[in-house]
Amino acid sequence: MVPEIIKSGDDAGNKMVVKYTYPDGVVIHGIGVPQAWDSPLGPTWCYVVEGEHLTLVDTGSNGTVQHLEEGLQYVGYPLSAVDRIVVTHGHLDHDGNCFDVVSRSGAELWAHEIWGKFLGVGRRDEENDWRQRYMDFPPSRDPEWEQRIQNHQELSQKLTLTNPVTDGTVSEDFTFYYTPGHSPDELCILHERLLFSGDHILPLITPHPSVSMSYQIFRSLMPEEYQNENRYYGLKTFITSLKRVAHLGEDITVMPAHRAYFRGKFNPIGLDRALVIADxxxxxxxxxxxxxxxxxxxxxxxxxxxxxxxxxxxxxxxxxxxxxxxxxxxxxxxxxxxxxxxxxxxxxxxxxxxxxxxxxxx
Ligand SMILES: [Zn+2]
The missing domain is CATH 1.10.10.10 (Winged helix-like DNA-binding domain superfamily/Winged helix DNA-binding domain)
Structure with missing residues (x-):
């Protein structure tokens, strides 16, 4: 399904606002929130779901809230109207604007329970730990990037996960599926026949799998029932989660967080894309x-x-x-x-x- 362009953006979809109208009357808006840095990835697609509550799926990178706000205005809402934020996973290009949105709207925060435990934790610093074991050169030192991570960490520390979800949580017309692998707190969210896939399933590019060794580093921070064996990190976990969503049902449209539009073209995908990535x-x-x-x-x-x-x-x-x-x-x-x-x-x-x-x- 190719959406209607409400506000045009650049060739990668930055600052674009689009409207998807599905046959059963479901209307979803997508906002292409640019990254806070020059990125070949293109924007993070944040989705606006109207209904009894105004729901925002993902928020974009910290430092870009003005673009999210501007996009929402095109959809017809001020930032303060957001009732709930659904976070697909705890990478800063997805949850970076949560603090700004929550402080201006009082919105509820819905995310996987692991996301709540990791708030304010420096995820990347410690991951460098295992990289050192295999590589002779020191971890990358990009001051600008480190500043961004630091800022994200400080903002996250101020957040509280009001509505932790686990696999199978159902709330109104949203069903949450826990799909770890790219990130240990990754969720795919089914709404009608649409699956918000975060970075679990992307068109054109393959999401980066996490590394199993990271489990040893983060294990003790996870809720107790996650501390026994690793089913949350690594390629095996990722493939298992891909195969699982591939079988969620017929005629499901995937709403990815990146590359929904690229080089002047929309890239509609279905669940079969999960199997292409696995392959x-x-x-x-x-x-x-x-x-x-x-x-x-x-x-x-x-x-x-x-x-x-x-x-x-x-x-x-x-x-x-x-x-x-x-x-x-x-x-x-x-x-x-x-x-x-x-x-x-x-x-x-x-x-x-x-x-x-x-x-x-x-
Ligand atoms: Zn990610």
Whole structure:
């Protein structure tokens, strides 16, 4: 379904406001809230759902509330009219404006219960911990980015999660599905035949899987029932969540948080996109094993070879390396590879391809 453009924006959809009208009369507005920095990603799509209450799904990056406010005005509401905010997950391009919206509207905050536990926690700093274990160069130091994270953390500390949700929570016409993997607090929210997918399912691009090792770092902060075994971080978790939403039902339209519009075009997707993303990771596992089939290979070299189509500067290399780690973790867990060498940075094939069964299973 291609929406009507209420307010035009740029080629990536920044500052655009669109109106989706579905056959059963459901009307949803999307606001393309630009990032607070120059980003090739394009805006965060924040959705406005009218009904008994005015609901906003995601808020955009901290520092961009004026764009959210302007977009809402085009839909016909002041910021103060928002009754509830639904947060898809705790990344700053999604929940960064929560504090501003809550303080001006008194809106309820709905998010996964883990999001509530992580408020004000420096998620990224500590994740660098495991990265150090595998990489020789120091974590990136971008003062502007660190300032933004710091600001996000301070704003988050002032928030209270008024309405924590868990998998299966139903409120009026919203059903919440817990879909961890990209983030440990990721939610997909079903409203009528629409699924607000946050960063779980995106058109054109594949969401970054998290890394299983992060579980050890954040485990103690999670609600008690999440502290036994890791089902919240890593590629295996992500794929499991993708397969799950893929089977939610027929004729469901996905409302993604990024790339709904890009290079002058709308990119409508359905739930089959979840399986395309899963298959992308299956074939990357296949390619990774292909690299180490004949001889062992160092993790950095695996990264350069798997991403040989990209020119990897430091920042891109870090992202690619993280992606490789998430695949290595899955293959290790399946028994298909082991990490060998004195620093355990070399990938050795075990002679099996058990990962294929995992990807194929329903
Ligand atoms: Zn995200």
């Amino acid at each position: 992308h990771h299956r074939s990357r596992c296949h390619d990774l094993i292909g690299l180490v089939r004949k001889e062992t290979m160092d993790l950095s070299e695996v990264t350069r070879k798997l991403f040989s189509h990209l020119k990897l500067d430091d920042q891109l290399f870090r992202m690619a390396f993280t992606e490789v780690i998430s695949h290595v973790e899955l293959l290790e867990e399946m028994g298909d590879i082991t990490l060998v060498g004195d620093q355990a940075r070399t990938v050795q094939w075990s002679g099996t391809e058990n990962f294929a069964d995992f990807f194929e299973a329903d």
